[in-house]
Amino acid sequence: MQPAPPLREIHCFARVARHLSFSRAAADLGMSQPAMSQAIGRLEQSLGMRLFDRTSREVQLSAAGKALLPYARTLLDTAAAFSAEAARLAEPPRPIIRLAYAPLVGSLAARAARRLAQREPAIEVELRPAGWRAATQALTRGEVAVALLSAPFPTGFTTGARFGVRVGHLAVPAGDPLAALSQITPGLLGRYKVLLPANRPHGGMWARVAATLNGPHQHHVVADDIDDFAAMLDLVAAGTGLLPVPQLLATWIRRQDVRFVPFDGGDLRMTYGLAWSPERVSPEVMTLIHAVQETLWTR
Template identity: 60%
Template structure:
C-alpha cells in the first residue's frame, strides 16, 4: 500500500501519469495499475482522467495531505531505523575543544561503514565519572588523566591571553609578562595551578571557562585563557590582553576505560589522530 500511496502523491504533484512514472522509474501501465489498486482499496476515485488532462477529484484533494504525512512518516521511520542499526559511540568533551569533537564526528559519519557519534559536553570530573559508569565510550580530558584510563592522541592548546575585568590595572598593557601577575588572583578552571605563573590560584568549576569569566567580570580574579576561546567571546564587561608566558598550555588526551575496547572505539582513536594531523 505504501508504494501505491507514493504513486498517488507523485501523480498528484505532476498531474501526469507518464511523468510521474518516469520520476519513480516505472512504466506508465504500472503507474496506472498502482493508482487503480489504491482506488479499489479505498473505494474512492482519486483522479479524473481524460485524453488531455489529469485532475484530482474532491476526494483525491482531501486525501493528498494524509498521503504526504504517511510518506513523511515512512521516510522518518527508515532514517531512524538506519541510524539505530549504525554502530554508535559516545564521546564526552570540554567546550574548549568542541570544534575538534565536531570534526571527529563528521569523519566517523563519512567513513564506510559509518559510525554515529553522540557528543556530550562535560568537564573533567563529570566526564571521568561517566567513563567509570560506562555512560560514554571515551572522553577528552586534561592531562594527566586518571591512571585507571588508557589515553592516546595527546594534543596541546596554547594559553596566550589574559581575561581581566573592565577597568583593571592590567587592561591598558600591550602585553602582559608573568612577573606582572604577582599579587593577582589567578582563576584556574581545572584541578591544577597554572605552571610557572606567580599569583594566588583559585580553582573554579571543572574545565568551565564560562563560569571563570563571570568571576573575572565580577572582579574576583584574572584568567589565563587560550586565544582559541577568547576570539569567540563577545562581552563588554571584560577585556582580553595578550599574555607572553612562554610555553603555557593546556594538554588534553583522549581517554577510555581499558575494559571497554571495541572496534568503534579504535575507529574513534584513529579519527581523533587524523583530525589533529589535518586541522
C-alpha cells in the same frame, strides 16, 4: 464493507488528475495508455462513480473526482511514509559512541563527530560536555566510551591523541589599567589575584603559574579544576581575579567587559588527549580515536 481499491489504481487516479491527461500520466508511471485507462476504469467500477469527464479533446475531474482527490493524495502520502519508516526500521541500528569532552576543545570533538557521521557505514557520536572530574567519573562508570580531557589523565585508562594548547594571555577586567598594556609580566601582578584551581599537579601548567607568584595571597582558588574557561570570565569581569587563558579562547571569545592581554609567563601549555578503558575497546571506539587523530593532523 467493500474492500478498498488497490493502491496502484489510486496512484493512477492521482496522476491523471495532476496532468488531466491519460497519456502523460501513463508516461510518468511507465505504463501504456491503454493500461492506464483500464486502471481508471476498474477504479470507477469498484467505486460506482465516474472520476473523470472525458471528451475527445480534454479530460476533466468530475464532481466526485474533485471530492475524492484530497483523500487519494493523503492516502498516497501515508503509504509513502509507511514504506519509508519500514525501510528505516529494517536497517541495522547505527552504532553510537558517547564522548565526554572538555568545553575548550569542543570544536575538535565536533569535527571528529562530523567525520564519523559522513563515513560509510556511519557512526553516531553522542557528545557530552564535561569537566575533568565529571568526565573521569563517566569513564569509570562506563557511561561514556571515550573522554577528551586535560592532563593529568586518570589512572587505569589508556590514553592517546595528545596535543598541547598554549596558554599565553591573561583575561583582565576591561576597566583595569592592565587592559591597556601590550604585555603583562609576573612582576606586574603584585597587587592582583590570579584565579587558580585547587588541583595543580606537579609539572603541570597550573603549578607553573602558581610558581611565578610570590605567595598564596596572590591567587584565588575558584574550583577543584578549571575546565570551562568561558564561564570563569564572569569572575574576571566581576573583579574576583585574573585568569590565564589559552590562545584558543583569546581568539574566539569577544566580551566588552574582559580584555585578553599577552602574558609573559614562560612556555605555558595545557595537554589534552583521549582516555578510554582498555576493557571496553570496540571497533567503533578505535574508529573514533583514529578520527580524532586525523582531525588533529588536518586542523
